[in-house]
Each structure stands twice: as C-alpha cells, then as structure tokens.
Amino acid sequence: MQELDSTDRRLIAELRKDGRAPMAQLAARIGISRATAEKRVARMMENGTILGFTVRARDETSSIRAVMMIEVAGRATSAVIRNLKEIPELHTLHTTNGGWDLIAELRADNLGDFDRVLREVRLIDGVLNSETSLLLSSA
Numbered sequence: 001m002q003e004l005d006s007t008d009r010r011l012i013a014e015l016r017k018d019g020r021a022p023m024a025q026l027a028a029r030i031g032i033s034r035a036t037a038e039k040r041v042a043r044m045m046e047n048g049t050i051l052g053f054t055v056r057a058r059d060e061t062s063s064i065r066a067v068m069m070i071e072v073a074g075r076a077t078s079a080v081i082r083n084l085k086e087i088p089e090l091h092t093l094h095t096t097n098g099g100w101d102l103i104a105e106l107r108a109d110n111l112g113d114f115d116r117v118l119r120e121v122r123l124i125d126g127v128l129n130s131e132t133s134l135l136l137s138s139a
C-alpha cells in the first residue's frame with residue numbers, strides 16, 4: 001500500500017464527511033483540481049486504501065451507542081465470541097491486547113434495551129468482567 005500524503009488524508013476526511021459530494025466540490029474544499037481528486041480517489045481504491053463507501057442512516061446516529069470492554073476467562077474466548085455474535089445490538093466486536101480481551105460496540109434503541117444487553121453480556125459463561133462507556137458525541 002502506498003504512503004498517504006496530507007492531500008490524500010484531507011481527501012479521505014472530506015469523503016468521510018460526505019461520500020456523495022460531487023468530486024468537484026470535494027476538490028475545491030481541499031484546494032486541488034477535480035481531475036487530481038478523481039485520480040487520487042481512483043488510486044486509493046485500486047491500492048486498497050479506500051475499501052468502499054457506506055451510508056449512515058438516521059437510526060444509527062440517533063440510537064444509544066457504547067463501547068464495552070470485556071475480560072474473558074482463560075480459553076473461553078471463542079465460545080464468548082460465538083455467544084456475543086447472537087446479540088443483535090452488538091454492532092462490532094474486536095479482539096485486543098492489554099487488560100481487556102474484547103471490545104464491543106453496542107447500539108440500542110432505548111435505555112431499557114441497553115440495560116438488557118449489558119445484563120446479557122455479563123451473564124455469558126466465560127465473561128469475567130466488563131466496563132462500558134456511552135458514546136456521547138462524535139467529532
């Protein structure tokens with residue numbers, strides 16, 4: 001993968017804000033020509049820097065979101081992951097190093113559902129400890 005320069009990084013930042021903006025508008029925001037922006041986006045897509053574009057739906061931005069760090073007992077990680085994947089409110093799951101074994105991003109429609117999900121996770125065999133932080137805003 002090719003090293004990104006500051007123009008590539010600024011272009012990616014603009015695409016994250018609005019992936020549907022016209023290329024000419026994106027280019028103008030960062031001070032390059034439309035043709036240059038198109039070439040850079042095409043290159044980043046070819047080399048795998050940009051994997052695709054996505055949609056953020058209103059229900060995703062208005063729901064209760066949190067990250068939960070999870071400590072797992074011994075060799076129970078695979079079983080815990082299988083059980084966690086059955087919880088529909090669990091949006092993403094990452095294995096990690098350090099004090100926590102797993103990090104889960106949770107989304108719930110209301111506080112009652114959020115509370116239920118926390119209880120479900122803590123009741124899974126092999127989950128020793130967890131810590132959850134609500135995501136209040138995104139920059």
